[in-house]
Amino acid sequence: MDGRGARALMLAACAAVVSYGIHFWSPVLVPVLLSLCVAAAGQPVFEGAQKRGAPSYLAAALAMLVVMGAVFGFAVLMAVAGNELADSLPKYERAIHQFQTQAAIELQQHHLTRLSVSVARFDFGKTSTAAAEGMLSSAAGIFGNVALVLVLAAFFMLERAVFYQKLSRIPSAPRARDVFHRALGDVQKYLWLKTLMSGATGILAGALCAALDVPNAVLWGLVAFALNYAPNVGSLVAAILPVGLTLILRGPQPAAALAAGYLVINVVIGNVVEPKVMGQKLGLSPLVVVVAMVAWGFLLGPVGALLSTPLTMVFKITVGHSDDLRWVSRLLGNFSEARDTTEPPLRGSLAPREAQ
Structure with a gap:
């Protein structure tokens, strides 16, 4: 094996080891990474307060209050919408049972006996409960360490100036400082612009659901806002539940109209507006x-x-x-x-x- 192949093999081995380490230490890395993103998002507020003469600790506290206000407002809206969904669950279960029975009859009439039996025996309640528990556990994992994330983010913002001073004492400081400054700037721009685009997606999705008389329109708008942070596929995943619910409650034509509306929103926001706003960032x-x-x-x-x-x-x-x-x-x-x-x-x- 020549030197090129040996270096490539070594690079692949290092990548595998680092990937395993990241996966193994994910319980520690997740709150740290979240706090870094929160610090990057709150940095403009922190710097703005400092320019107006506020001490560093007060500027960091103000930035964290802004972030906490945004998170708390989103959590309150989700809780209200979730309660409305919980109140409507008995009605949805009856509609789903009727839809399931009708689908099994239709399949039986078309001589699809095995598929008909599978549909009739499918326990939607158990499946939906398991899915809801999985979603709640994921949400709890994200929001369960909010206090830790906010405290770490405050310390990261306070440490930034000291970190620059430390870099200035390193022989290769100019390059390291450029990397740090560019990475922080790009992440800040991405987070703010992505939040703006996600907000537009959530508002349009919620308005679409309300216009088509889809139940829990506010909830589906919030879901579209949150999942739009997952690039490319998140906003499409957000359409699955409202479209499926509309199909069961109101039939195929309203569901098709809702799916087409979601598709238009995703194409316009994701392929037209977002590239123009973000450019090549x-x-x-x-x-x-x-x-x-x-x-x-x-x-x-x-x-x-x-x-x-x-x-x-x-x-x-x-x-x-x-x-x-x-x-x-x-x-x-x-x-x-x-x-x-x-x-x-x-x-x-x-x-x-x-x-x-």
């Missing part, structure tokens, strides 16, 4: 975004799926400042970066032979 290939969501979701759970894009952005920026790994950054980049030839040629034994 992400710098990631669409395929990379989807694969990263799956990979980070496997390593860190639901939080990893939600934070997959900023985590991949930070990774891309970091390896982009390494001569030996810049090619990885280019592979993760979008088409415009692939056409960019202004960067210096790749160096190192892992670079393609044509570039050496």
Whole structure:
């Protein structure tokens, strides 16, 4: 095996070890990563308060109050909408049972006996309860450490200035400081713009459900807002429950209209508005975004799926400042970066032979 193959094998082994470590330490890493994102999102409030003469600790407290207010408001809305859903569950169970019985009869009339029996025996109540418990446990895992996340985020914001001073004493500080500053700036822009786009998606989805007289329209709007943070597929997943419920309660035509409305919202927001607003800020290939969501979701759970894009952005920026790994950054980049030839040629034994 030549030097190139040995280095590639070593790189793959290191990636496997790091991935296992991330998965193993996910209970520790998840609150830390959430606090870093909260700190990045609250940094503009922190800096704005400091510019107006507020002490650092007071600015950090104000930023955390803003974040806590947003989280508390979202939690209250979800609780109210969830109570409305709980009150409507008996009606939904009766409608689902009728739909299930009718579907089994239709299948039996078409001589699909086995499928008809399976549909008739399907225990929707048990399945829905298990799904609800899974969703609640995931939500509890995310929000259960809110106090820890907020405290860590406050310390991260307070530590930022000291961290810059520490970097200035390191021989390679200019490059490390550039990486840190660019990664923080890109993550901040992504979080704020993604929140804006998710808010627009949630409002439009809720308005669509209300216009089509879908029950619990506020809940479905909040679900669309939350799941839109999962890139590309989150907003589509958010449509499954309201469309399925509409199919059972009102029939195929209203369900098809609702599905078409969700599709239009996703196409307009995800493929027209969001790229124009964000421009090339992400710098990631669409395929990379989807694969990263799956990979980070496997390593860190639901939080990893939600934070997959900023985590991949930070990774891309970091390896982009390494001569030996810049090619990885280019592979993760979008088409415009692939056409960019202004960067210096790749160096190192892992670079393609044509570039050496």
